[in-house]
Amino acid sequence: MKNITYTKTGDQGQTSLIGGLRVAKYDNRVEAYGTVDELSAFIGVLYDQEGVTTEMRKVLDTIQNKLFTIESHFALDENSEGKKMIPVLAADDVAFLEREIDAMNEQLPELKSFVIPGGNLKASHAHVCRTVCRRAERQGWRLTAQHPVDMLDLKYLNRLSDYFFVLSRFFVYLDKNNENNWESIK
Numbered sequence: 691m692k693n694i695t696y697t698k699t700g701d702q703g704q705t706s707l708i709g710g711l712r713v714a715k716y717d718n719r720v721e722a723y724g725t726v727d728e729l730s731a732f733i734g735v736l737y738d739q740e741g742v743t744t745e746m747r748k749v750l751d752t753i754q755n756k757l758f759t760i761e762s763h764f765a766l767d768e769n770s771e772g773k774k775m776i777p778v779l780a781a782d783d784v785a786f787l788e789r790e791i792d793a794m795n796e797q798l799p800e801l802k803s804f805v806i807p808g809g810n811l812k813a814s815h816a817h818v819c820r821t822v823c824r825r826a827e828r829q830g831w832r833l834t835a836q837h838p839v840d841m842l843d844l845k846y847l848n849r850l851s852d853y854f855f856v857l858s859r860f861f862v863y864l865d866k867n868n869e870n871n872w873e874s875i876k
Contacts, residue, residue, distance in 0.1 A: 710767070718836060722829040723764035726847075729822045730757045736815040741865070746857075749790055753850065756783055760843045764830065768838055779842045787849045794860040801859075803871035809862035816858035823851040 704712045705720060736742065737750045762776045807817035827847040833839050862869050 710770070718829070718833050719764055722826070722833045723761040725822065725826040725829045726757050726761045726764065729819060729826050730754050730761075732815065732819050732822055733757075736812065736819055739812045739815060741812055741861075752786070753853075756846060760830075760846065763840055763843055764833065778840065779846055781842065784842070784846055784849050787846070787853045791849075791853050791856045794856045798856070798859055798863055803873075805855075805859065806870040806872055807858070808870050809858070809867045810865050812861040812865075813858040813867075816854045816861060820851050820854035820858065823847055823854060827851065 703715050705715050706712055733750055733754055737747055742750075756779060759777050759779060763778075766776060808814055827844060830839055830844045830847060834844075859869065
């Protein structure tokens with residue numbers, strides 16, 4: 691099998707959804723799955739940071755696999771027969787994130803202020819993941835105005851952004867750094 695990197699089929703500003711339907715590259719579905727793909731790429735950057743443990747990498751692997759499922763859902767032509775072959779998320783996937791959040795939160799000091807992103811490189815990357823995840827969720831909600839979207843996908847993205855927020859705090863805690871808390875002007 692040849693490795694073909696380019697097909698030239700997108701040179702006129704269109705791309706194919708799963709199922710073959712051609713749409714504009716700025717279609718809401720493309721924006722949604724492209725943002726999830728961007729999130730997965732940033733998770734890869736976080737994954738490769740020094741100090742990310744084997745256990746954390748296992749969680750990030752699981753997350754990236756679930757994100758590929760969500761990407762597939764967003765990229766699917768709803769009239770396609772390919773729908774039958776794409777896996778779905780389960781309620782336990784969201785519960786998994788909640789368990790991970792709870793386990794980290796048990797070790798963290800009480801949150802008393804908004805946290806300004808930073809603290810160390812790992813925490814900063816986790817904040818980037820959080821913000822891209824929020825954008826992916828917004829794109830998913832925008833998509834619901836025109837196309838069927840599995841609400842569990844959106845719930846997963848919502849919880850995932852919470853996970854990255856707590857993970858960023860956890861990285862700061864593990865490195866014994868201080869969080870940069872927002873001090874409102876009085």
